[in-house]
Amino acid sequence: MNKLLVSPAPHIHTKTSTRSLMTDVVIALLPSVIVSVLFYGWPAVIVLASSVIFCTLLEYLITKFLLKRPNTVSDMSAVVTGIILALNLPPTAPWWVAMIGAAVAVGVAKMTFGGLGQNVFNPAITGRVFLLISFPAIMTSWGGGKSFIPGIDAVSGATPLGIVKESLAQGMTLDQIYAANDFSYLDMLFVNIGGSAGEISAIAILVGFIYMLARKVIRPYITLSILVTVAVFSGIFWLIDPAQYTDPLFNLLTGGVLLGSVFMATDYVTSPMSDKGGIIFGVGIGIITMLIRYFGSYPEGMSFAILIMNATVPLINKFCKQKKYGRA
Amino acid sequence: MKKTFSIGGVHPDDKKISAGCAIEVLPAPKTVYISMSQHLGAPATPTVSAGDKVKVGQVIGEPAGFISAFVHSSVSGTVKSVGPYKDLAGNAVTHVAIEVEGDEWMEGIDTSDTLVTEIPEDTEFIVDRIKGNGVVGLGGATFPTNVKLCPPPGKKADILILNGAECEPYLTSDYRIMIEKSRQIVVGAALMKHVLGVQHVVIGIEENKPEAIAKMKEAVLELSAGSSDYAGIEVMTLKKKYPQGGEKQLIDAVTHRQVKSMGLPIDVGAVVQNVATSLAVYEAVQKNKPLIDNTLTVTGECFPKQSNVLVRVGTPLSYIVDSLGGIPENAAKAISGGPMMGKAISNMDAATLKGTSSILFLTEEQTRRKEETNCIRCGKCVEACPMGLEPFLLNKLARNGMMDELEQNAIQDCIECGCCLYSCPANIPLLDVIRIAKGQVIRAIKSRTAPKK
Numbered sequence: 082m083n084k085l086l087v088s089p090a091p092h093i094h095t096k097t098s099t100r101s102l103m104t105d106v107v108i109a110l111l112p113s114v115i116v117s118v119l120f121y122g123w124p125a126v127i128v129l130a131s132s133v134i135f136c137t138l139l140e141y142l143i144t145k146f147l148l149k150r151p152n153t154v155s156d157m158s159a160v161v162t163g164i165i166l167a168l169n170l171p172p173t174a175p176w177w178v179a180m181i182g183a184a185v186a187v188g189v190a191k192m193t194f195g196g197l198g199q200n201v202f203n204p205a206i207t208g209r210v211f212l213l214i215s216f217p218a219i220m221t222s223w224g225g226g227k228s229f230i231p232g233i234d235a236v237s238g239a240t241p242l243g244i245v246k247e248s249l250a251q252g253m254t255l256d257q258i259y260a261a262n263d264f265s266y267l268d269m270l271f272v273n274i275g276g277s278a279g280e281i282s283a284i285a286i287l288v289g290f291i292y293m294l295a296r297k298v299i300r301p302y303i304t305l306s307i308l309v310t311v312a313v314f315s316g317i318f319w320l321i322d323p324a325q326y327t328d329p330l331f332n333l334l335t336g337g338v339l340l341g342s343v344f345m346a347t348d349y350v351t352s353p354m355s356d357k358g359g360i361i362f363g364v365g366i367g368i369i370t371m372l373i374r375y376f377g378s379y380p381e382g383m384s385f386a387i388l389i390m391n392a393t394v395p396l397i398n399k400f401c402k403q404k405k406y407g408r409a
Numbered sequence: 410m411k412k413t414f415s416i417g418g419v420h421p422d423d424k425k426i427s428a429g430c431a432i433e434v435l436p437a438p439k440t441v442y443i444s445m446s447q448h449l450g451a452p453a454t455p456t457v458s459a460g461d462k463v464k465v466g467q468v469i470g471e472p473a474g475f476i477s478a479f480v481h482s483s484v485s486g487t488v489k490s491v492g493p494y495k496d497l498a499g500n501a502v503t504h505v506a507i508e509v510e511g512d513e514w515m516e517g518i519d520t521s522d523t524l525v526t527e528i529p530e531d532t533e534f535i536v537d538r539i540k541g542n543g544v545v546g547l548g549g550a551t552f553p554t555n556v557k558l559c560p561p562p563g564k565k566a567d568i569l570i571l572n573g574a575e576c577e578p579y580l581t582s583d584y585r586i587m588i589e590k591s592r593q594i595v596v597g598a599a600l601m602k603h604v605l606g607v608q609h610v611v612i613g614i615e616e617n618k619p620e621a622i623a624k625m626k627e628a629v630l631e632l633s634a635g636s637s638d639y640a641g642i643e644v645m646t647l648k649k650k651y652p653q654g655g656e657k658q659l660i661d662a663v664t665h666r667q668v669k670s671m672g673l674p675i676d677v678g679a680v681v682q683n684v685a686t687s688l689a690v691y692e693a694v695q696k697n698k699p700l701i702d703n704t705l706t707v708t709g710e711c712f713p714k715q716s717n718v719l720v721r722v723g724t725p726l727s728y729i730v731d732s733l734g735g736i737p738e739n740a741a742k743a744i745s746g747g748p749m750m751g752k753a754i755s756n757m758d759a760a761t762l763k764g765t766s767s768i769l770f771l772t773e774e775q776t777r778r779k780e781e782t783n784c785i786r787c788g789k790c791v792e793a794c795p796m797g798l799e800p801f802l803l804n805k806l807a808r809n810g811m812m813d814e815l816e817q818n819a820i821q822d823c824i825e826c827g828c829c830l831y832s833c834p835a836n837i838p839l840l841d842v843i844r845i846a847k848g849q850v851i852r853a854i855k856s857r858t859a860p861k862k
Contacts, residue, residue, distance in 0.1 A: 087754075092751065
């Protein structure tokens with residue numbers, strides 16, 4: 082009887098933990114991982130492995146030797162960062178590029194701020210943007226791997242958005258570009274070889290999205306507000322001048338909009354708390370992405386948009402509070 | 410669409426494993442220890458001393474203030490001592506210890522099972538009986554019921570809400586009385602309805618208790634067919650969500666009105682009473698029986714004999730547990746009340762109070778707190794808080810001692826339901842921190858608003 086514990090209420094706790102949430106994200110990422118490995122073969126395996134291993138190892142080393150704190154590797158967040166970073170790289174990127182990306186993601190963007198929960202910017206995107214600026218050639222050439230599925234081999238080349246941007250700059254109209262390149266929405270939806278490892282299959286990403294919603298890992302507002310904003314913004318421009326501006330579906334299915342809106346913009350740490358805040362955040366990302374695509378010098382823009390909006394999160398949190406009971 | 414409250418809430422597994430166990434009457438122990446602090450407000454003043462002979466239902470403590478209540482002997486026998494005895498947390502509180510001899514009741518108490526459905530015309534008579542028989546709110550706060558039924562001048566209720574939500578996991582005592590004593594509860598509701606002068610009574614019950622809903626509906630139908638005193642009483646099925654039984658949440662669920670910060674339910678015209686209180690009101694008014702016994706659930710997966718028992722007030726917890734098979738080997742924690750808001754029991758020799766609703770045993774596996782990790786800003790606590798607060802922010806502000814900011818962020822509105830701590834994936838002891846800071850902020854507000862001397 083003397084063994085009875087005494088502590089304040091509540092005496093029970095939900096089974097959901099940081100680790101279980103992160104594990105759910107990993108499971109949600111699996112369809113995209115599988116598709117990219119199947120279609121890009123061994124190079125994709127090597128990029129994924131080096132990114133995940135290095136992210137995890139680095140977090141372990143930093144907590145153990147620099148911060149001298151209990152190690153946090155078991156919360157699985159480094160694995161999530163590793164997978165997302167790898168899915169953001171061309172599958173044929175050399176392993177050491179993945180390692181540098183991991184070093185920036187975990188070493189700089191995450192652990193410098195104090196680890197999970199303290200960082201301002203999404204670690205995987207920070208890593209990706211660092212690589213994009215440092216190794217533009219490697220980061221923008223795709224394909225070339227040998228698929229595990231016989232008969233399908235990825236061809237080298239630029240992404241659809243890259244091709245469009247370059248060709249428009251050369252004075253071609255969209256009709257001519259489409260005719261010359263044979264873009265297929267159906268391919269983009271299922272498997273479109275010509276993109277970073279994670280963005281080749283919209284369906285795989287959407288399966289992950291539905292899984293996370295069903296498991297209540299995320300709420301849908303951020304993702305949906307990004308997608309709606311991208312569709313509306315590009316829709317308006319496309320209706321005005323279909324020869325110069327790509328259509329909404331093309332913009333939704335290319336350039337990491339899906340990958341970013343489902344897995345990166347919804348990162349707990351770097352997105353607003355409230356649903357209202359999430360919608361503002363998502364609309365901001367959508368607008369910035371489309372401004373970069375239509376008027377900037379980069380073909381895509383999702384990563385930059387998310388990073389910029391990450392910086393506004395504390396402000397959004399301050400002004401978007403949940404409605405309090407009895408304080409109309 | 411079933412009704413529920415509009416902000417936050419969580420869905421813990423309801424674990425009503427003792428729901429099927431009919432109420433059993435537990436024989437009185439050899440000695441009862443009756444606390445003088447069984448209600449919110451000033452402790453009662455003992456009116457007996459060692460050596461006195463007492464009967465069941467005899468007054469042994471008088472209210473010591475406006476917010477206080479009568480305490481009655483729950484047994485007949487000889488007063489052994491009047492003095493400090495440890496409560497379930499181990500704090501010494503004045504108790505009257507009575508050695509049980511026979512079971513002799515006071516004159517004037519109707520101990521028969523006959524249902525008395527006629528509502529007395531005189532409301533003062535009803536209130537006097539409620540007060541004189543020591544009825545207090547049995548939903549948790551044990552606020553004297555007569556005080557709650559007499560709103561301050563200028564305030565008028567237009568609805569009485571009976572709380573049959575029993576939203577805490579494991580607890581089934583309210584469920585059992587709704588099934589076994591549904592008519593008495595409805596008569597109690599009609600009595601309070603008459604006192605308050607309201608036209609509308611809603612009995613709110615969560616959807617996971619279909620049998621209780623059916624029984625209560627049947628009772629309302631039957632009684633309202635017999636007399637117009639029972640008009641306007643309605644059973645409402647509520648969606649299952651914790652903390653539905655919180656007074657403010659229940660008012661929101663039933664009426665869509667929200668009580669202002671630091672305000673009282675009467676401000677929005679509502680009075681909330683628990684179904685067990687309604688039963689006590691019935692017994693006090695119609696049977697002139699003081700509140701000397703109550704139903705409590707003894708449960709937990711590790712407990713061998715799930716039970717709902719009717720015990721005399723002042724029965725030692727250890728006596729109840731021992732007569733049902735003793736403390737299980739693998740129990741790590743004993744709780745008085747539900748797992749979300751109940752109090753951990755450190756002293757099993759403590760005696761039951763009027764408001765004791767359960768003894769719950771949890772294993773270490775079920776109750777162990779895991780190590781706190783970094784906040785991942787997932788917002789689950791914000792989503793869970795039924796008052797619309799931001800527990801993660803309050804936690805941070807409290808740990809930095811920022812009192813003004815805590816007040817601006819409405820920490821004083823916290824109802825301590827535990828949803829935030831329950832739902833935090835990083836195991837941050839949010840409520841532990843918030844509870845302490847809330848006490849400090851409320852003291853600061855009170856000292857500021859109190860009239861200057």
